Amino acid sequence: MLVRPALLPSWPPGPVDLFGREGPLVLEIGFGDGRFTAELARAHPHWLVLGAEVSAASVLRAYRRMRREGLGNVRLYHGEGPFALRNLVPPGSLHRVIVNFPDPWPKKRHQERRLLQEGFFRKLSTRLAEGGSLLLTTDHEEYFRFALEEAEKTGLYRIEVRPPPESHLRTKYALKWKEAGRPFFHAVFTKVAEDPTPWPPVRRYAVAHALLEGTLPEALPLAKTPLPLEGGVAVFLEVARGEHGFYVLTHVEEEDLTQDLLLEVRTSAHGIYAGVSRFGSPLITDGVREAVAALARFLQTLGLKVAQDHTGKGLR
Numbered sequence: 001m002l003v004r005p006a007l008l009p010s011w012p013p014g015p016v017d018l019f020g021r022e023g024p025l026v027l028e029i030g031f032g033d034g035r036f037t038a039e040l041a042r043a044h045p046h047w048l049v050l051g052a053e054v055s056a057a058s059v060l061r062a063y064r065r066m067r068r069e070g071l072g073n074v075r076l077y078h079g080e081g082p083f084a085l086r087n088l089v090p091p092g093s094l095h096r097v098i099v100n101f102p103d104p105w106p107k108k109r110h111q112e113r114r115l116l117q118e119g120f121f122r123k124l125s126t127r128l129a130e131g132g133s134l135l136l137t138t139d140h141e142e143y144f145r146f147a148l149e150e151a152e153k154t155g156l157y158r159i160e161v162r163p164p165p166e167s168h169l170r171t172k173y174a175l176k177w178k179e180a181g182r183p184f185f186h187a188v189f190t191k192v193a194e195d196p197t198p199w200p201p202v203r204r205y206a207v208a209h210a211l212l213e214g215t216l217p218e219a220l221p222l223a224k225t226p227l228p229l230e231g232g233v234a235v236f237l238e239v240a241r242g243e244h245g246f247y248v249l250t251h252v253e254e255e256d257l258t259q260d261l262l263l264e265v266r267t268s269a270h271g272i273y274a275g276v277s278r279f280g281s282p283l284i285t286d287g288v289r290e291a292v293a294a295l296a297r298f299l300q301t302l303g304l305k306v307a308q309d310h311t312g313k314g315l316r
Helices: 015-019 035-043 056-069 081-087 108-113 118-125 141-154 166-170 172-179 286-301
Strands: 025-029 048-053 074-078 094-100 128-138 157-162 185-191 209-213 227-229 232-241 245-254 257-268 271-276 305-310
Touching: 015 048, 025 035, 025 081, 035 048, 035 056, 035 074, 035 094, 035 166, 048 056, 048 081, 056 074, 081 118, 118 128, 118 141, 118 185, 128 141, 128 166, 141 157, 141 185, 166 172, 209 286, 227 245, 227 286, 232 286, 245 286, 257 286, 271 286, 271 305, 286 305
Parallel strands: 025 048, 025 094, 048 074, 094 128
Antiparallel strands: 128 185, 157 185, 209 271, 209 305, 227 232, 232 245, 245 257, 257 271
């Protein structure tokens, strides 16, 4: 019921990989405690409901709810909605996208963090089926108007402002705002055309490591210097000494994906291993490979020599 991209057998996955069967695919971005998700799955048992949520606590509550109610047509992903849209949804396959009460990021300096911007609507059009739609419900009028304008810029949607469906007003936040007397706003964005720019899934790799010749250093004085990536950044946050070497807590930000993972520098039967730890089953992306390559280059400055390069970043 929980989707772990690093453990999926095929990439990108299809509905059969995630649900074990075909059916109308629905994505809910920001499912909160899952009460709306569960109601949706019960009302449409033939639908395949994929939910994305950034709050780990909310994912756990929703997971327990789905287990308790025995809902087999729901899969939950802990992470950003755009990542799920890009990597867990095949092109042209989505019947519906539901966004209930998204974070409005009301301060002007934070508005670039808003989900429903022109770029998102363009990318969404590549994943929606013909006639597929996004349903937005919010209590924040300024963000609502903003979303209408951003979608209108694309020319890819028919936009209809309607009263919100009653089921959309039974979410955790809807009940809270209803009690506070706030008004609600609802719109349906139906795909009428598709953006021509390709939006391929992020590339996933099996391994990212290097083997080096030399002696394990006594210390690993890595600076917290940002490493620029294409569309992101990586930072070595902290180094800890273990029994067989070093663990490096590393932060990697890429488009639609942020990971905190452990890299290792340790002795092995084949030399000094510098690469990704299995802890947490991180997704091996180009950004992760760049971080490993940067770690190996730093080890070269300490006198080690690269014997085998499995980063794909030209260490030798």
